[in-house]
Amino acid sequence: MNSAPVIDVERLNLSYGDFHAVKDLSFQVGRGEFYALLGTNGAGKTSTLETIEGHRTATSGTVRVFGRSPLERRAVRPRMGIMLQESGFTPDLTVRESVRLVGSLTQRSDSVDRVLGVVGLTHKAGTRVSQLSGGEKRRLDFATAVYGTPELIFLDEPTTGLDIQSRDALWDAVDRLREDGSTIVLTTHYLEEAQQRADRIGLMHKGTFHREGTVSELTRTLPATVRFALSVPTATLPVPATLQGDGTLLVQTFELQKDLHILLGWAHDNGLELLDLQAGPTRLDDVFRAISAE
Numbered sequence: 001m002n003s004a005p006v007i008d009v010e011r012l013n014l015s016y017g018d019f020h021a022v023k024d025l026s027f028q029v030g031r032g033e034f035y036a037l038l039g040t041n042g043a044g045k046t047s048t049l050e051t052i053e054g055h056r057t058a059t060s061g062t063v064r065v066f067g068r069s070p071l072e073r074r075a076v077r078p079r080m081g082i083m084l085q086e087s088g089f090t091p092d093l094t095v096r097e098s099v100r101l102v103g104s105l106t107q108r109s110d111s112v113d114r115v116l117g118v119v120g121l122t123h124k125a126g127t128r129v130s131q132l133s134g135g136e137k138r139r140l141d142f143a144t145a146v147y148g149t150p151e152l153i154f155l156d157e158p159t160t161g162l163d164i165q166s167r168d169a170l171w172d173a174v175d176r177l178r179e180d181g182s183t184i185v186l187t188t189h190y191l192e193e194a195q196q197r198a199d200r201i202g203l204m205h206k207g208t209f210h211r212e213g214t215v216s217e218l219t220r221t222l223p224a225t226v227r228f229a230l231s232v233p234t235a236t237l238p239v240p241a242t243l244q245g246d247g248t249l250l251v252q253t254f255e256l257q258k259d260l261h262i263l264l265g266w267a268h269d270n271g272l273e274l275l276d277l278q279a280g281p282t283r284l285d286d287v288f289r290a291i292s293a294e
């Protein structure tokens, strides 16, 4: 991290009564970075984000945003855009009025029409919030979070309830915000969205990080897999494999290319077919399953 971090969390602890929800959590997010905070249900992601956003006070530890305490709301809040899991719009206001109202609170300048265009809600500008569909409300949430291109944007499950087209539009908009230098913090249960976009990922489970790093750093911690069935049973495989309940063979390896090469050469030399062959690196879901089991 070259410049001072935008977010600096050090030994954060959060308790609800006797329940210790976040335990000694430390991480930093650099300027312009796309950081994904992922984890199991109840891991403590929302509690952590709420503390960084200034909605919650740490039980112990320090949190700095732009070098300040997030509780210094007047200094910090105008630099942030927040898309919460659940919006708190006034149902009787129209879409245009809602964006204008939230926009005026941010102290950032932007055009309501521009923002509505970005999220594809121009045709709903005069519609009351109470009459929007779930996906349209989500897009309105996004519109208000990105009004005025904030330096730091929190996206809490941003694509839940969105159809594919709206998801693509949202991620295109996020790409443009990144080009403009915004720092993005994402939480999501759609792991492939984080896997495709995040510079770094923190994987939380039971209040603490079980892994943190780039996608490749995380997936490298588990072996890649090769699965296949044999057309003719044989006892002598050229690489170690375990027989699965469904009769397929599973090879787990940190040297995928080498072992796959050996296996294919061996099958060819012995006139064997590797049926339903599947080979690939570990995916983020596998890392996730591994930490959930720890």
Ligand SMILES: Nc1ncnc2c1ncn2[C@@H]1O[C@H](COP(=O)(O)OP(=O)(O)OP(=O)(O)O)[C@@H](O)[C@H]1O
Residues within 6 Å of the ligand: 016, 019, 021, 039, 040, 041, 042, 043, 044, 045, 046, 047, 048
């Ligand atoms: N106000 C509260 N009072 C008591 N316990 C709480 C409160 N808020 C959260 N918790 C508990 O703290 C833990 C962490 O909750 P949190 O909402 O931060 O998790 P999360 O990682 O965001 O979960 P999810 O993925 O399910 O949204 C959970 O066990 C939750 O039940």
